[in-house]
């Protein structure tokens with residue numbers, strides 16, 4: 001939580017910053033960079049154009065390489081490239097002041113974060129899916145998922161019994177291999193379901209990317225973060 005103490009930390013003195021010209025939350029030599037948690041992979045590809053149009057310097061994100069910590073050369077932003085599930089954790093602990101993540105991740109974990117903007121990008125659905133052909137599932141199906149809490153809540157709300165099987169990925173394999181009768185998973189294009197002979201049975205919810213902000217950082221770095229929220233909100237509406 002050291003980064004949250006104030007904007008007058010020694011850290012910024014050891015790392016001179018040039019006067020920034022960024023549109024969003026512009027910085028100058030007297031402020032440390034804003035730490036931003038980003039999800040690696042497909043969602044980042046969808047997010048990057050929106051972040052750019054919101055005024056964030058994203059050239060450093062487009063550079064190839066495996067570096068997970070990327071500092072914008074002008075000094076205004078420090079990006080951490082994370083597994084999507086870890087973005088809220090970094091922001092909630094204050095290691096990053098701001099983050100961008102799919103709402104599905106927030107639904108599953110219940111973090112204490114300020115979520116000021118739904119970005120409307122990275123749109124997908126959490127669905128219940130099963131074999132496209134064959135017998136209907138049993139009355140008490142085995143359901144494989146990495147969305148354990150979402151799945152339990154959804155079945156409980158319907159009063160429908162089931163056996164939960166927690167997995168961490170490639171859940172479409174579970175019905176194919178006989179491990180489970182059904183899956184709850186996220187679907188974007190539907191291609192993974194199709195290629196694994198599964199079909200959507202029900203949509204549980206629609207999700208897209210959201211901006212998340214550490215609650216203490218919002219108070220301590222208000223002058224920096226509020227303009228960024230406004231810029232991201234404006235970019236998400238265009």
Ligand code: PRP
Nearest residue numbers: 169170171185186187188189190191192
């Ligand atoms: C997600 C999800 C599906 C796939 C859906 O997997 O779990 O497998 O994307 O996308 P589609 O509808 O466009 O085919 P991810 O790539 O995150 O990897 P995972 O299976 O390891 O979770």
